[in-house]
Amino acid sequence: MEELPVRERPARLRVGVVGAGRVGSVLGAALSRAGHDVTAASGVSDASRRRIAARLPGARVAEPPQVVADCDLVLLSVPDDALPALAAGLAELADAEGTLVAHTSGRYGHTVLDPLLRAGALPLALHPVMTFTGRDEDLSRLASCSFGVTSPDRLRPIAEALVVEMGGEPVWIPEERRGLYHAALAGAANHLVTLVAESAQLLGAAGVEHPGRMLGPLLGAALDNGLRLGTAGLSGPVVRGDAGTVARHLEELAAVSDEALAAYRSLARLTAVRALDSGLLKPDQAEALLAVLNGPAPGREDRRGQPE
Incomplete structure (x- = not known):
């Protein structure tokens, strides 16, 4: 394989x-904190x-x-659907020879940047596994944040070093x-928020x-159990085989x-299958x-107990 050109760079x-946006500005600030010079940024x-x-x-606009x-290093922090067109456009309009170009999308690996690769750029995918609120604490949260890293093999050390410099933990994908x-992360983080909000409303x-005061300790313990124990951390009527209780919930x-009924059905089915596969639930209970x-x-x- 032909070696990719790498521009001579100073240490910084x-x-x-x-x-x-919320992500790009935080990662830029993290690189600045690591000693690099954030010299330019675009924002509409x-x-x-x-x-x-x-x-x-x-940074100048x-x-x-x-x-x-x-x-020397450019972060592309745009919505997933906009990234392919942006990469193609920059490959045509910009001098990218020897430039490290890293996108922050979870959905894509490095091949979405192939137009820039053909233009001489060095493509990286650096996805921070974190929700960003736009508040000041976003920067401090990088200290406990994993990054999904994907790149050509020869650029892997550079990609992982950049993540470490930002205070994160590189995880190769x-x-x-x-x-x-990305589906696994979105399903966990996005749907968790929806479930919590739905539970609070109910x-x-x-x-x-x-509701938040009631849910906090319960959900904190449930999340801890799930992360430490996996399926073995399950509790509740499904894993106990309480079909009557589940019927009342429905x-x-x-x-x-x-909507809440449909979501409960789907998640309870998934819970039952996982509990059965792990031996927590007997076949007749399932x-x-x-x-x-x-x-x-x-x-x-209706609320008076009369059919609608």
Whole structure:
């Protein structure tokens, strides 16, 4: 394989950020803290320009092709769907020879940057496994953050070193596994928030004044159990085989929310299957549970208990 050209660089890299949103501005600030010079950034919205001023004070605002041409390392921090077109456009418009170009998308590996590779750039995928709020604590959270890293083999040491410099932990993800990797993360993080919000709303409907206060200790313990013990950390009526309790849950949810009912059914089925496979649930218990979960929808009733 032909060696990729690498531009001669000083110990400190000139860093540019294309897409100074919540993620790009934080990673740029982390590289600055590590001793690199963040010299240029692009941002279209007023919010992005405010982030550049606040978090990347030494960076001048420039168009993306100019950011690529003037920097040794460029972070592309844009929505997943925009990344292929951005890479193709920069390959045509910017002098990318010898420039490290790293995107922050979870969905893609390094091959999405192939147009830039053909233009002489050095492609990296550095995905921080963290939710970013736009608040100041985002930067400190990188200290406990894993990064999904994918790159050509010869660039792996560089990619992993950059992650370590930002305070994160590099985790190698093969190119062909990026889709599965991202689906797993999105399913856990995004759906967890939805489930918590849904549970809080249902508790409010049940008369609980402060749902968050009630849920905090329970969910904290459940998350800890799941991370430490996996399926062995399960508790509740499904893993106990309490088909009658599950049936009552379905009745109650049917009275207030079709969406909550459907979600409960799907997740309870998955829980039952995992509990059965791990030996926590006996086959006859699983059969009774699945009969309830796969049965006809309970009749919807209004709050007075009368059919609608």
